[in-house]
Amino acid sequence: MTALRIWPLEGIPEITAGDDLVAVLATAAGDSLVDGDILVVTSKIVSKAEGRFVSATDREEAITAETVRTVATRVAASGHTTRIVENRLGIIAAAAGVDASNTPEGTVLLLPIDPDASARSLAAGLRAATGADVGVLISDTLGRAWREGQTDAAIGAAGIRVFEDLRGATDAEGRPLVVTMPCVADELAAAADLVKGKTARTPVAVIRGRGDLVGPLDLPGARSIVRAHEHDMFHTGAAESYAAGYSAGRAAGSDTSGGGTKP
16 A cells, blocks of 8 residues: 655745635645645635634624534533534534634634535646646544544545445455445545644645545535434434433323323
């Protein structure tokens, strides 16, 4: 198997609204990119370039505006409220992806309107500017159910196969693989964050060694990673599910109480 190399793309300045992100990345990359390279771009600089700032004296109002469905809410002993919600992109995340760090006073930063479209624009522009057939992932930091901490995941993708479908193949012992379909887009996004870091001001990483995943720009994007509602086995948090079940049970009992006839 080909060795995997990952390195940060240096020389990227502070991004502001209206910046030509293709030009910025192409200048930083110079002639270093080759066919099959994958660029992992932090969603924050995409949102900044697209001017996704909104005025918000209250971050909670911005979170509410971006929320489609509340999954779980918890109030800590400190009084801080954490909301896990489904945002308009279908992503389940804390605070709907609304970011208040490193933004001008009185503003917050929203996720790109369409991260897959943003990734396609970047990939097409970089292919034209550099002559290299590259793939682009746009990443954001997410928590995971049942596990502490956070990791980066792909919220936008272009020119890259987001899944490695191994169903129908066999393992090393010759057993058939029935459900094995690694989400390589998320794996690459998480790996890239090891060299980007959260505070190093290096918002882009280049991955080399998985050119087999790079393909046409019209491949399914990261939206295809989001699980459909009908397949969602964990629609709400534990406390919310219990409360809903308890309420439904009481309502059912109330409907039937006193409705029978005496023997």
